[in-house]
Amino acid sequence: MTVPQLNPRTDSALVRAARGESVPVTPVWFMRQAGRSLPEYRALREGIPMLEACSRPDLIQEITLQPVRRHGVDAAILFSDIVVPLRACGVDLDIVPGVGPVVADPIRSADHVDRLRPLQPEEVGFVAEAVHGLVGTLGRTPLVGFAGAPFTLASYLIEGGPSKNHELTKAMMYGAPDLWHRLLDRLADIALTFLRVQAEAGASALQLFDSWAGVLSRADYAASVAPHSQKVLAGLADLGVPRIHFGVGTGELLDLMGDVGADVVGVDWRIPLDEAVRRVGPHRALQGNLDPAVLFAGWPVVEREVRRILAEGAAARGHIFNLGHGVLPSTDPGVLTRVVDLVHEVTAA
Numbered sequence: 267m268t269v270p271q272l273n274p275r276t277d278s279a280l281v282r283a284a285r286g287e288s289v290p291v292t293p294v295w296f297m298r299q300a301g302r303s304l305p306e307y308r309a310l311r312e313g314i315p316m317l318e319a320c321s322r323p324d325l326i327q328e329i330t331l332q333p334v335r336r337h338g339v340d341a342a343i344l345f346s347d348i349v350v351p352l353r354a355c356g357v358d359l360d361i362v363p364g365v366g367p368v369v370a371d372p373i374r375s376a377d378h379v380d381r382l383r384p385l386q387p388e389e390v391g392f393v394a395e396a397v398h399g400l401v402g403t404l405g406r407t408p409l410v411g412f413a414g415a416p417f418t419l420a421s422y423l424i425e426g427g428p429s430k431n432h433e434l435t436k437a438m439m440y441g442a443p444d445l446w447h448r449l450l451d452r453l454a455d456i457a458l459t460f461l462r463v464q465a466e467a468g469a470s471a472l473q474l475f476d477s478w479a480g481v482l483s484r485a486d487y488a489a490s491v492a493p494h495s496q497k498v499l500a501g502l503a504d505l506g507v508p509r510i511h512f513g514v515g516t517g518e519l520l521d522l523m524g525d526v527g528a529d530v531v532g533v534d535w536r537i538p539l540d541e542a543v544r545r546v547g548p549h550r551a552l553q554g555n556l557d558p559a560v561l562f563a564g565w566p567v568v569e570r571e572v573r574r575i576l577a578e579g580a581a582a583r584g585h586i587f588n589l590g591h592g593v594l595p596s597t598d599p600g601v602l603t604r605v606v607d608l609v610h611e612v613t614a615a
C-alpha cells in the first residue's frame with residue numbers, strides 16, 4: 267500500500283531521497299528545466315527582459331510551473347537567477363541574452379566591497395510572494411529554491427561578466443586575501459538571506475550553485491571558499507530543509523563540497539556516481555548526472571546512459587536524478603519528458 271504524499275517537505279520523493287529514506291521512485295528534475303528549451307517559455311518571455319521576468323510574481327509562477335506540467339518532474343525549481351538578490355540590494359547589473367550577467371561597475375577595490383550592503387528580506391518580497399503562490403499550486407510537488415554561492419557570485423562581480431579563466435577573481439583571491447574574505451563574507455550573508463526567504467515562504471529544498479568552483483585547486487577551495495559556503499549552509503540548518511550543493515567540474519572537490527554542510531552533493535557528468543559515492547562518503551545523497559549533450563544523441567544512447575546512471579546511483583545513500591549541468595536551450599523537450607518517464611519506470615518498486 268502506498269502512503270499518500272501530501273506534504274512535500276516530508277513526504278516527497280525528492281526530500282526523502284535527500285535524507286536517504288526509501289522512495290517509491292527515484293525523483294527526477296532538471297537544472298534549467300524552465301527556460302528556452304520550452305516553446306511556451308519563449309512565447310511568454312517575448313519582449314520581456316530576463317530580470318523583469320524574474321521580478322514579477324505572476325511570471326515567476328507561470329514559468330516555474332511550465333516544466334512541471336509538461337514533463338511531470340518530481341520537483342519545480344524557482345524561476346529566478348543567481349544575480350537577482352545582488353540587483354535587489356543595489357548592484358547595477360543586467361542579464362544580457364546569449365552572454366549572461368554583466369555588471370556595470372565591477373568590484374575591484376575596498377571601496378567597492380564596502381558599498382555592497384546586506385540584502386533586506388523585503389527587497390526580495392516579490393520572490394517570497396511567488397514562492398507562497400507556487401507552494402499552494404504545486405500541492406505535493408516540492409519547490410526547490412536556490413542561490414549562487416559566494417565564489418560564483420564573486421566571480422561575476424569581480425570580472426564584470428562571464429569569464430573563462432577567472433583571472434581577476436583569482437588575482438584578488440591570491441593578491442588581496444583580506445579584501446577577498448570581506449567580499450565573500452558579504453556575499454555569504456546575501457545568499458543566506460535569499461535562501462531563508464525562499465524556505466520561509468515554503469520551498470522544500472534549497473540548492474546552492476557554486477557553478478564555477480571547479481576552476482579551483484583543493485587547497486584554494488578549502489582556504490578561500492569553503493568557509494564562506496559553510497556559513498551559508500550552516501545558517502540554513504535550523505530550517506530543516508535539505509541542502510543541495512552543486513558545481514561544474516568539481517570532481518576533485520566533491521568531498522570538500524559535501525563537508526561544508528550539504529545533505530546532497532550535485533555531480534556533473536565527468537565522474538560516475540559510484541565513484542562520487544567513494545569520494546563524498548556514504549553519509550550524503552547524490553544528485554546527477556546525465557551529460558546534457560547526451561540528450562542530442564538519439565534515444566537509444568539516452569536510454570543506455572539513463573540506465574547506467576541509475577545503476578551507478580544505486581550505490582548512493584539517496585539518488586536524485588538530474589543532468590550534470592543545465593538543460594541546453596536547443597534541447598528537444600520531448601526527450602526530457604521521455605527521460606522522466608524512463609527514470610520512473612526503471613525505479614518503480
Ligand code: CP3
Nearest residue numbers: 297298299300301343344346347348363364365366475477
Ligand atoms: O529551471 C531552472 O533551473 C531555474 C532557473 C535558473 C536560471 N538561472 C534561469 C535563467 C537558475 C537555477 C539559474 C542559476 C544561474 N544563473 C546560474 C547557476 C546555475 C548554472 O547554470 O550553473 C548561473 C551561473 C547563472 C548566470 C546566468 N544567467 C547565465 C550564465 C545565463 C545565460 C545567459 C544566456 O543567455 O545564455 C543566465 C540567464 C538565464 N538564467 C536564463 C534563464 C532561463 C536565460 C535567459 C533567457 O531565457 O533569455
